[in-house]
Amino acid sequence: MHGTELVRVDATGLDLPAAFAHARATGGAALRALSYAQRAALLQQVVAVLQSHRADYEAISVANSGTVKSDTAIDVDGAIYTLATYAKLGATLGDSLGGARVLRDGEPARLAKDALFQAQHLQVPTRGLALFINAFNFPAWGLWEKAAPALLSGVPVVVKPATATAWLTQRMVKDVVDAGVLPAGALSIVCGSSAGLLDALEPFDVLSFTGSAETAAVLRRHDAVAVRSVRVNIEADSLNSALLLPGEAPDGAAVELLVKEVAREMTVKSGQKCTAIRRVLVPEALYGPVAEALSARLARTTVGDPRHETVRMGALVSRAQLAAVREGLGLLRTQTELLHDGASHALVGADPAVACCVGPTLLGTREPDAAARVHDTEVFGPVATLVAYRDLPHALALAERGQGSLVASVYGSDPAALGAAAATLAASHGRVHVVSPDVAASHTGHGNVMPQSLHGGPGRAGGGEELGGLRALNFYHRRAAVQASTAVLDALG
Amino acid sequence: MHGTELVRVDATGLDLPAAFAHARATGGAALRALSYAQRAALLQQVVAVLQSHRADYEAISVANSGTVKSDTAIDVDGAIYTLATYAKLGATLGDSLGGARVLRDGEPARLAKDALFQAQHLQVPTRGLALFINAFNFPAWGLWEKAAPALLSGVPVVVKPATATAWLTQRMVKDVVDAGVLPAGALSIVCGSSAGLLDALEPFDVLSFTGSAETAAVLRRHDAVAVRSVRVNIEADSLNSALLLPGEAPDGAAVELLVKEVAREMTVKSGQKCTAIRRVLVPEALYGPVAEALSARLARTTVGDPRHETVRMGALVSRAQLAAVREGLGLLRTQTELLHDGASHALVGADPAVACCVGPTLLGTREPDAAARVHDTEVFGPVATLVAYRDLPHALALAERGQGSLVASVYGSDPAALGAAAATLAASHGRVHVVSPDVAASHTGHGNVMPQSLHGGPGRAGGGEELGGLRALNFYHRRAAVQASTAVLDALG
Numbered sequence: 001m002h003g004t005e006l007v008r009v010d011a012t013g014l015d016l017p018a019a020f021a022h023a024r025a026t027g028g029a030a031l032r033a034l035s036y037a038q039r040a041a042l043l044q045q046v047v048a049v050l051q052s053h054r055a056d057y058e059a060i061s062v063a064n065s066g067t068v069k070s071d072t073a074i075d076v077d078g079a080i081y082t083l084a085t086y087a088k089l090g091a092t093l094g095d096s097l098g099g100a101r102v103l104r105d106g107e108p109a110r111l112a113k114d115a116l117f118q119a120q121h122l123q124v125p126t127r128g129l130a131l132f133i134n135a136f137n138f139p140a141w142g143l144w145e146k147a148a149p150a151l152l153s154g155v156p157v158v159v160k161p162a163t164a165t166a167w168l169t170q171r172m173v174k175d176v177v178d179a180g181v182l183p184a185g186a187l188s189i190v191c192g193s194s195a196g197l198l199d200a201l202e203p204f205d206v207l208s209f210t211g212s213a214e215t216a217a218v219l220r221r222h223d224a225v226a227v228r229s230v231r232v233n234i235e236a237d238s239l240n241s242a243l244l245l246p247g248e249a250p251d252g253a254a255v256e257l258l259v260k261e262v263a264r265e266m267t268v269k270s271g272q273k274c275t276a277i278r279r280v281l282v283p284e285a286l287y288g289p290v291a292e293a294l295s296a297r298l299a300r301t302t303v304g305d306p307r308h309e310t311v312r313m314g315a316l317v318s319r320a321q322l323a324a325v326r327e328g329l330g331l332l333r334t335q336t337e338l339l340h341d342g343a344s345h346a347l348v349g350a351d352p353a354v355a356c357c358v359g360p361t362l363l364g365t366r367e368p369d370a371a372a373r374v375h376d377t378e379v380f381g382p383v384a385t386l387v388a389y390r391d392l393p394h395a396l397a398l399a400e401r402g403q404g405s406l407v408a409s410v411y412g413s414d415p416a417a418l419g420a421a422a423a424t425l426a427a428s429h430g431r432v433h434v435v436s437p438d439v440a441a442s443h444t445g446h447g448n449v450m451p452q453s454l455h456g457g458p459g460r461a462g463g464g465e466e467l468g469g470l471r472a473l474n475f476y477h478r479r480a481a482v483q484a485s486t487a488v489l490d491a492l493g
Numbered sequence: 494m495h496g497t498e499l500v501r502v503d504a505t506g507l508d509l510p511a512a513f514a515h516a517r518a519t520g521g522a523a524l525r526a527l528s529y530a531q532r533a534a535l536l537q538q539v540v541a542v543l544q545s546h547r548a549d550y551e552a553i554s555v556a557n558s559g560t561v562k563s564d565t566a567i568d569v570d571g572a573i574y575t576l577a578t579y580a581k582l583g584a585t586l587g588d589s590l591g592g593a594r595v596l597r598d599g600e601p602a603r604l605a606k607d608a609l610f611q612a613q614h615l616q617v618p619t620r621g622l623a624l625f626i627n628a629f630n631f632p633a634w635g636l637w638e639k640a641a642p643a644l645l646s647g648v649p650v651v652v653k654p655a656t657a658t659a660w661l662t663q664r665m666v667k668d669v670v671d672a673g674v675l676p677a678g679a680l681s682i683v684c685g686s687s688a689g690l691l692d693a694l695e696p697f698d699v700l701s702f703t704g705s706a707e708t709a710a711v712l713r714r715h716d717a718v719a720v721r722s723v724r725v726n727i728e729a730d731s732l733n734s735a736l737l738l739p740g741e742a743p744d745g746a747a748v749e750l751l752v753k754e755v756a757r758e759m760t761v762k763s764g765q766k767c768t769a770i771r772r773v774l775v776p777e778a779l780y781g782p783v784a785e786a787l788s789a790r791l792a793r794t795t796v797g798d799p800r801h802e803t804v805r806m807g808a809l810v811s812r813a814q815l816a817a818v819r820e821g822l823g824l825l826r827t828q829t830e831l832l833h834d835g836a837s838h839a840l841v842g843a844d845p846a847v848a849c850c851v852g853p854t855l856l857g858t859r860e861p862d863a864a865a866r867v868h869d870t871e872v873f874g875p876v877a878t879l880v881a882y883r884d885l886p887h888a889l890a891l892a893e894r895g896q897g898s899l900v901a902s903v904y905g906s907d908p909a910a911l912g913a914a915a916a917t918l919a920a921s922h923g924r925v926h927v928v929s930p931d932v933a934a935s936h937t938g939h940g941n942v943m944p945q946s947l948h949g950g951p952g953r954a955g956g957g958e959e960l961g962g963l964r965a966l967n968f969y970h971r972r973a974a975v976q977a978s979t980a981v982l983d984a985l986g
Contacts, residue, residue, distance in 0.1 A: 102916050109945040109962055114935040119946040121961060124920045126951075127893075203896050203952030204921070213720065220719040226710040229729075229897065229956035234722065403696050404722065418977065419984025423595050426973035427617045428697065434977035442607040444976065452602040453612040453974035458619075459696030463722035465972060468614060469602055479958060480919035481946035483937065484911065484927035491912025 006064055007167045011192030016200040019188060020158065023129045024202075027156030027185025032125055035101065037094025039152050043087035045181040046144075046151075050080050053175050057140065060168045065139070066315030066356060068306040071269045074448070079144040079172075082467075085451040086148035089470055101125075101154075101493055105479060108489060120489045123477035125154035126231075128204035130476060133194060133219070135210040136162035136317050137272045137380075139169045145451065145467060146208050151186065153476035155206070158188045162211070164317050166191045198224040206475060208233040208466070210274070216462055233475055234462030235455070237378045238274055239402035242446060243281045245412035245421060246392055250289040253437040258282075258411040259290065261435060262384060263297040265447045266360050267313045271382035272321070275407050275447040278378060280386045281395045284366065287388040291364055294386065295340035298360045304348030305355070311348050316356040316381055325358055328379030335371040336363035336385055362386060368398055375401035376460075396421065400428045404459020409433040409446040430457035430465070499557055500660045504685030509693040512681060513651065516622045517695075520649030520678025525618055528594065530587025532645050536580035538674040539637075543573050546668050550633065553661045558632070559808030559849060561799040564762045567941070572637040572665075575960075578944040579641035582963055594618075594647075594986055598972060601982060613982045616970035618647035619724075621697035623969060626687060626712070628703040629655035629810050630765045630873075632662045638944065638960060639701050644679065646969035648699070651681045655704070657810050659684045691717045699968060701726040701959070703767070709955055726968055727955030728948070730871045731767055732895035735939060737775045738905035738914060739885055743782040746930040751775075751904040752783065754928060755877060756790040758940045759853050760806045764875035765814070768900050768940040771871060773879045774888045777859065780881040784857055787879070788833035791853045797841030798848070804841050809849040809874055818851055821872030828864040829856035829878055855879060861891055868894035869953075889914065893921045897952020902926040902939040923950035923958070 031039060050057070054076065061072040097103070105121035130150040134142040139161055147157045161169035173189040176182060190197065201207060201224040209219055213236040224230045242262055248254040258280070265277040282290045306314030316322050342359030350357050364386035365371045374385045375398070389395040399408055408429045412418050413436055422432040431453055433446050449455045454468035466472060482492060524532060543550070547569065554565040590596070598614035623643040627635040632654055640650045654662035666682040669675060683690065694700060694717040702712055706729040717723045735755055741747040751773070758770040775783045799807030809815050835852030843850050857879035858864045867878045868891070882888040892901055901922045905911050906929055915925040924946055926939050942948045947961035959965060975985060 102919070106962075106964075111937050111943050111945055112935040114932075117932045117935045117937065119943065121947060121964070122916065122919050124916065127920050217716075217719040221714045223710075226713040227706070229727065229952050229954075231951075231956055236722075415978070415980035416984045418981045420986065422975045422977060422981065423615065423617065423985050426595070426615050426975060427620050427971055429973055431974045431976065434975065434981050436978055436981060438980070439607075439610045439978045442605040442610045444604050444610065450604050450612065450976070452604055453976060454614060454972055458724075458971055459722050461722075463724055468972075468974060469599075471599075471614070471972075478920055478951055479947055479961075479964075480922055481924045481961060482915045482919060482927065483924065483943070483946060484915060485908070485929055485932045487908035487931070488911045488915065488927045488929060491909045492916050493913065 009163055009166050009191040011190050014190065016196050020129060020200045023156040023158055023185045023188055027183055028127060028129065030183030031151065031154040031156060031186055032101065034154065035094055035099045036090055036097055036152065039154060040087050040090025040094055042182060043083050043090060043148055043152060046176055047080055047083050047087060049176050049179045049181060050172060056171065057168060060171060062306050064165050064167050065317055066306060067269055068311060068314045071314065074269065075138050075140045079140040082141065082145045082451045083148045086152050090152045093470060103477065111483060116485055117483070118486065118489060119481045119483045120492065121479060121481050122492065123474065123479055126204050126206060126476055126478050128202055128206065129156045129158055131197060131201060131205060131207050132157065132159045133209045133211065134159060134161045136164040137269060139165040140172060142210060143169050143172065147187065149472035150476050153473050155476045156186045158190065160190045160194050160197055163192060198222045201228065201230045203228045203230065206231045210235045213237045213460065231475065233464040233466065235274065235464045235466065236460065236462035238406040238457055238461040239278045239375055239378055240275060240405050241279045241281055241399045241402065241408045242277045243395055243399060243408060243410045243421065244283065244286065245410060245417055246283050248412060250286055253440070254411045254413050255286065255290065257435050257437070257440055259293045259297060261409065261446050262294055266298065266382045266384050267301050268447065270313055270316050272317065272380055273447050275449060277384055277446055279374060280384055281389050281398055282386065284388040284390060287366060287386065291339045291386055294362055298340045298362060301345065301360055302348055303345045303357055303359050304350040308349040313360065313382065316358060319356055321380065322356040322358060325379055325381035325383065328377055329361060329383060331373050331377050332363055332379060332385060335373050336365045339364045339386060342382065358382065396424055399425060402460060404457050404461045405429050406457040406461050407431040407433060407446060409435060411435050413437055428458060430454050430461065502656055502659050502684040504683050507683065509689050513622060513693045516649040516651055516678045516681055520676055521620060521622065523676030524644065524647040524649060524679055525594065527647065528587055528592045529583055529590055529645065532647060533580050533583025533587055535675060536576050536583060536641055536645060539669055540573055540576050540580060542669050542672045542674060543665060549664065550661060553664060555799055557658050557660050558810055559799060560762055561804060561807045564807065567762065568631050568633045572633040575634065575638045575944045576641045579645050583645045586963060596970065604976060609978055610976065611979065611982060612974045612976045613985065614972060614974050615985065616967065616972055619697050619699060619969055619971050621695055621699065622649045622651055623699050623701065624690060624694060625650065625652045626702045626704065627652060627654050629657040630762060632658040633665060635703060636662050636665065640680065642965035643969050646966050648969045649679045651683065653683045653687050653690055656685060691715045694721065694723045696721045696723065699724045703728045706730045706953065724968065726957040726959065728767065728957045728959065729953065729955035731899040731950055731954040732771045732868055732871055733768060733898050734772045734774055734892045734895065734901045735770045736888055736892060736901060736903045736914065737779065738903060738910055739776050741905060743779055746933070747904045747906050748779065748783065750928050750930070750933055752786045752790060754902065754939050755787055759791065759875045759877050760794050761940065763806055763809050765809065765873055766940050768942060770877055770939055772867060773877055774882050774891055775879065777881040777883060780859060780879065784832045784879055787855055791833045791855060794838065794853055795841055796838045796850050796852050797843040801842040806853070806875065809851060812849055814873065815849040815851060818872055818874035818876065821870055822854060822876060824866050824870050825856055825872060825878060828866045829858045832857045832879060835875065851875060889917055892918060895953060897950050897954045898922050899950040899954050900924040900926060900939060902928060904928050906930055921951060923947050923954065
């Protein structure tokens, strides 16, 4: 934001194999010795530690990420809410398990005519560690949304945050380690270079990555994954859509909800959310009215220093990101028209030569079939493209041209049409968020990732699955079938 | 077996992208238009087609694979049983769905204080095709154990069988296609080179591979997987164990069951099963007695031409496999003693200079910690190593030195000890098969893959999951969360 140096990170000289061995042997064994209920209680203690330091985290976030306080809340309070949700889910699970250390997966299935011999599937915590290589945009939530299900599963965590915002992640880990609420070795952090991290992974470890598709491909080709079968979860690029169904009036409630949500998604965290809306699909007849309403709303967004009271949208995270956004905008501009120009926003309390600020920019195209870049260039900033579609099949096909996305939101007032569109979009999106007038006040937002719902998407989005309530535990467990007599199945623990 | 040419395969000149597009657009759409119950009925029709040609398949199998009729049954009848099982599972599923085309995954979860807005997870058939690249040892079962859940899920299949035994796979596909029971494009086969197959894969396709860890790594590094996030299932090398628990008498029932099962697993399909027992872990005190009993049993195995009435074990599939087995044996011999020599078996009705026959060979070591090759060299033939362990933790650690295996079997008479060992082994094995005297007559065998149970294993075994009843459908579906009002969730179809 101000170009001043805040903190330095350095990972040179670390003995990663020894650190990983400590995490597996000491941290993993201690966690696995606990029941699910006991591990859930640990998560609740982590919540208390983080809450007690919240003011520090907000200060670090505003200084380092350059975003406004409400954006910090999404990251920090989102992290605490997710942890608390898993503490609660884990407590309920623990109640049903009565101290068991393995999860039974389904009922026993008969294998022989004689019912004495059956198959019982189990989910057993993996004996390795969980390595998280995280993105810069959620230094708090990005750690805890992964660590909560990992720790609840009994799997120790090593996090490697993106260097640009590693400060907040490091502080949180340090506070939790200093508080002594987790067993030794259960939570570790590596700041700085990622060199050597994957070399130290072993077959029972798991790897979760959030970031670019390019880096994801490098990780997937590493021996750890390609040869040693380390289980990997990827969350990468995504060209998310907002889709206004056909048949809505230009001044109707659905259009109003769409405009409000798109403007919010473009500006929250300055558009630096992998779930943000990048493409806005509307019927051709509504292209003009929506362009006008959206541009008017965006024009009211004050941009600048997040510490300034009137500012609603802060900065991008770095000059490098600013350059990347400008480059992406240039690419999109070759195939779109400019509907609202971010450059028209005067910065409040920020020097354009130093600050990484950019105003919200709305592009548009009436010929989306020819505008390939709109469907494959993710500009990671406050930028979206309005797209005119002919009919519903055309709209659904355009959404699918994202080649797999994290989330699509659908706007309309007919439950049957919304349900049918959602079921179709579900094949190519990890999450479908449906906004109808009856949930105008209660829906949780296109881009907000709720711990109850799956987070991830097929294809370009990386093919991963995070969260989704207790479904998140699958990634940290190994499934096995035990074929045995009834007496042995009763003794599985 | 006789060195005569049986058939030729050739894949040159195929337009794979066009064929794949046909499978996705024509086959996929036709399958997805059907309900789960309707697709289950198709599987039952495939069963009828295959049953009507069973005699042909047996003749091809004996001629091409060189194994005895009971080995053919494992492949051919195993395929038909697996298909019939999925037809039955699908019919039951269809009954519960009442014609629905998407699967609801769990109950709706509340997202807001207001219960009107909830998340419902769905499983939706993927919009791509399923490509199977299969191993030579199960030309029938290898196709159908994968195709059954794929077709039931509404996903079209392309199979690329291993060239050495492609004949049987090709005949089965041709018979089913000729019978016209499946929609056009639902089932295709490519025989010969695999060149270009992966290049033609798109983000919503899935890839299932059974074969060597080396080839698996090549597939995982391909752009289809690394860049386009094609979902991949790998079943690769595995150093499976049989474990006799401590405390059993040398002349007791558990030892007898172990000896019988190990001898069977070593000789069925001439040891060419990825689930076959490679390591036999017994307490030090029982090393001698087990070596003696097992050697005596193996000595009675007649080896030679599978068409000869007295022959119990036929040939390996090819001279190349024979050479690979001899090479692997040579490696193992450097760290083991020879307990029973396969070379002592005179071949019945087979010329050693032409036939690919090898007798069952038992090796042994009393110092398994130093015998690294025993834990990482998979000899794909009738070869196993007897291993002496000090105590149960030592035995469990030795089993885990396989770095992730498909199956371990456990032998003993104490249900509590068997249950505890099974739960521990479940973390590093896809399946644990427990043999106690009460299931002596009803257990389904260490190496037999039952459709009700998961097939796959972590780490070296590839990290895949096949079968496991309806769990197999997960691989062919995309999971998504739909966040919406109750009225919309009711309309998801």
